[in-house]
Amino acid sequence: MNVENKTIVLLSGGLDSTTLLYHQLAQGDKVQAISFFYGQKHARELRHAESICSNLDVESTMFNLASIQGAFRGSCLTDTGIDVPADDGFYATKTITVVPNRNTVFLSIAVAKALSDRFNQVAYAAHASDYEIYPDCRPIFVEKFQEVIDVANQISIRIVAPFLHHDKADIVKLGIELGVPFEKTWSCYRGGAKPCGVCSTCIERNRAFEENGIVDPAL
Amino acid sequence: MNVENKTIVLLSGGLDSTTLLYHQLAQGDKVQAISFFYGQKHARELRHAESICSNLDVESTMFNLASIQGAFRGSCLTDTGIDVPADDGFYATKTITVVPNRNTVFLSIAVAKALSDRFNQVAYAAHASDYEIYPDCRPIFVEKFQEVIDVANQISIRIVAPFLHHDKADIVKLGIELGVPFEKTWSCYRGGAKPCGVCSTCIERNRAFEENGIVDPAL
Numbered sequence: 001m002n003v004e005n006k007t008i009v010l011l012s013g014g015l016d017s018t019t020l021l022y023h024q025l026a027q028g029d030k031v032q033a034i035s036f037f038y039g040q041k042h043a044r045e046l047r048h049a050e051s052i053c054s055n056l057d058v059e060s061t062m063f064n065l066a067s068i069q070g071a072f073r074g075s076c077l078t079d080t081g082i083d084v085p086a087d088d089g090f091y092a093t094k095t096i097t098v099v100p101n102r103n104t105v106f107l108s109i110a111v112a113k114a115l116s117d118r119f120n121q122v123a124y125a126a127h128a129s130d131y132e133i134y135p136d137c138r139p140i141f142v143e144k145f146q147e148v149i150d151v152a153n154q155i156s157i158r159i160v161a162p163f164l165h166h167d168k169a170d171i172v173k174l175g176i177e178l179g180v181p182f183e184k185t186w187s188c189y190r191g192g193a194k195p196c197g198v199c200s201t202c203i204e205r206n207r208a209f210e211e212n213g214i215v216d217p218a219l
Numbered sequence: 220m221n222v223e224n225k226t227i228v229l230l231s232g233g234l235d236s237t238t239l240l241y242h243q244l245a246q247g248d249k250v251q252a253i254s255f256f257y258g259q260k261h262a263r264e265l266r267h268a269e270s271i272c273s274n275l276d277v278e279s280t281m282f283n284l285a286s287i288q289g290a291f292r293g294s295c296l297t298d299t300g301i302d303v304p305a306d307d308g309f310y311a312t313k314t315i316t317v318v319p320n321r322n323t324v325f326l327s328i329a330v331a332k333a334l335s336d337r338f339n340q341v342a343y344a345a346h347a348s349d350y351e352i353y354p355d356c357r358p359i360f361v362e363k364f365q366e367v368i369d370v371a372n373q374i375s376i377r378i379v380a381p382f383l384h385h386d387k388a389d390i391v392k393l394g395i396e397l398g399v400p401f402e403k404t405w406s407c408y409r410g411g412a413k414p415c416g417v418c419s420t421c422i423e424r425n426r427a428f429e430e431n432g433i434v435d436p437a438l
Binding site for chain 2 (some may be wrong): 073111
């Protein structure tokens with residue numbers, strides 16, 4: 001007999017985390033989603049997250065971390081003094097999208113909510129295309145975060161990152177199989193009325209669709 | 220030549236973290252304090268924290284985590300449906316004061332702020348009297364949290380917990396040496412106009428002063 005997992009999914013409203021939501025539902029998990037406002041310029045992603053959950057009848061919670069914006073500076077995603085650059089293929093331009101310690105903060109809050117709600121898993125959509133830029137998406141981070149959570153509370157919560165060894169094209173492929181409504185997802189870091197097409201996440205997203213031989217339905 | 224440490228101190232306004240603040244200042248650190256509102260019934264501690272910093276001319280920030288109160292349930296410190304019990308000396312009564320994953324959340328936000336402000340340390344006042352009740356105050360937690368922080372970001376932040384192997388009576392002793400104004404600190408979990416004298420933290424605090432042969436100046 002399979003024991004049902006109860007999973008909190010970190011949902012940004014982008015294509016990775018939306019595919020993750022569909023993936024956990026397809027696994028038969030009881031699922032709830034949580035999202036965060038943390039001063040991101042592309043806060044419009046949160047409306048997408050809410051709409052995706054609403055269509056699936058999945059419970060969702062948006063945590064407003066406006067008060068800790070002052071702890072998330074130095075990134076072009078949050079700092080009004082730093083423009084989101086066009087992707088020039090160089091690491092220095094990309095790393096400016098890193099938000100200090102973001103996944104540790106988000107996952108820690110998710111674990112607290114899992115303990116409060118008697119859920120047993122927290123899932124996030126870290127994937128192999130993230131390794132180079134985001135230290136908190138690497139396998140070593142997931143391993144070490146699990147270890148701290150195992151000792152931080154009387155009851156442990158499992159951290160799952162099923163896309164950890166997949167790239168973004170693999171995620172699009174899985175999303176197609178799962179019927180993910182990509183047109184409802186939002187990725188662009190600039191957060192304008194339409195995706196800018198030139199920031200690092202737009203470039204990466206477009207490439208992932210191209211590799212699957214389709215055009216991004218959000219365009 | 221000593222390199223100056225820049226340290227963020229987690230300050231609740233209680234006697235342990237206030238003594239820690241004085242301790243880090245005595246070490247010659249550049250110090251800032253951060254405090255959290257997370258729905259605690261004894262939120263009056265925050266006024267004490269602010270007043271203590273103001274007297275020392277130490278920069279302080281209060282992060283309002285009201286929006287994540289829903290992730291911190293099941294504890295008598297936050298749950299209006301659960302009374303803060305009188306301490307009967309039994310573990311079951313005491314553990315009800317545990318707030319899920321609290322230190323992981325607080326320390327993670329502190330690390331984000333340290334990275335944003337180019338500080339190199341985060342200090343918190345975990346101590347040996349806490350081990351039995353609070354898993355996130357044990358040496359193994361500090362060790363594992365340091366490990367995750369070492370891999371989560373490009374720059375690492377040192378987690379320091381100088382009272383980790385001391386009990387509360389040792390902290391009072393050090394506080395006396397450092398001239399900590401104990402009368403300005405707040406511990407009682409019930410958060411009434413005066414300390415209740417019977418909750419677990421009041422009992423522990425009173426005992427620590429007794430062991431030093433003095434009466435708590437806050438009474």
